[in-house]
Amino acid sequence: MKRSQKMKRYVWPILWVAACLALIAVLWQRCYEAVPGCTQQDLKTAADDCWVETLAPASVEETARRVYLTFDDGPSPTTETVLDILKEENVPATFFVIAAENNREYLPILQRTVAEGHQIALHSCTHEYRRIYADDTAYWEDIKELRQQLAPYVDAESIRWLRFPGGSTNTVSHKYGGSGIMSTLKRQAEEKGYRYVDWNVCAEDAAGGRPSAAEILHNVVEDAQGKDTCVVLMHDTKATKTTAEALPDIIDWFRENGYEFCTIDQMPPQQNGGGGGGGG
């Protein structure tokens, strides 16, 4: 055998072994780097769609699961049924109330609402977007009028929580008060010492087509998946009897999944504003 032939016989296997070793080294390095990279990524992407969670402080008590049941647009002919269920289930809720002409006769129910440990918060007097979002003066006039309407039944002056109709990021208001109206109102709310809250779980019970109790439960459960803090938007109007019907099952679901039931005024200071969208 010639010398060059002998070389060829050895060179190829050596090259193969070297190539394999190089490949193993590259793969090893990749795997090794991938572990911390993945872990960090996972920690970083904590529920972008859940505004309250990303703001939550990391103390043991505050990382416990919490649900805030909220009802907008009452009181109404449905309120007493809702209160009966909450009493039976022994859980508190927060009512963002209105005092429009067609629901004023139900305002006395607020006395029972407060007596049974629920929170009353401000939503709007008229709830007419065209009026309240015309400009900032109109909005605060509406809130003043709401307070006056509530005053015979509750300590209206002590109420510091509000929820903007349509949520704090609604764009419907732009049609009436321009694109900066919500930013202006949010800034003014903070200056006046108010706290406002949207929602991150929506029952979609004010949507057209009158959803059934089963659909409302499904909507809530679907939105609540994976969230440690849930602010649930429901409605309290003469049209939302199916919300009351779904309520015991909604409460059961949160209870079975280890949530503590709280009113909005129990929300930690870091969790404020933001989120939500449509409906309120």
Ligand SMILES: [Zn+2]
């Ligand atoms: Zn509303």
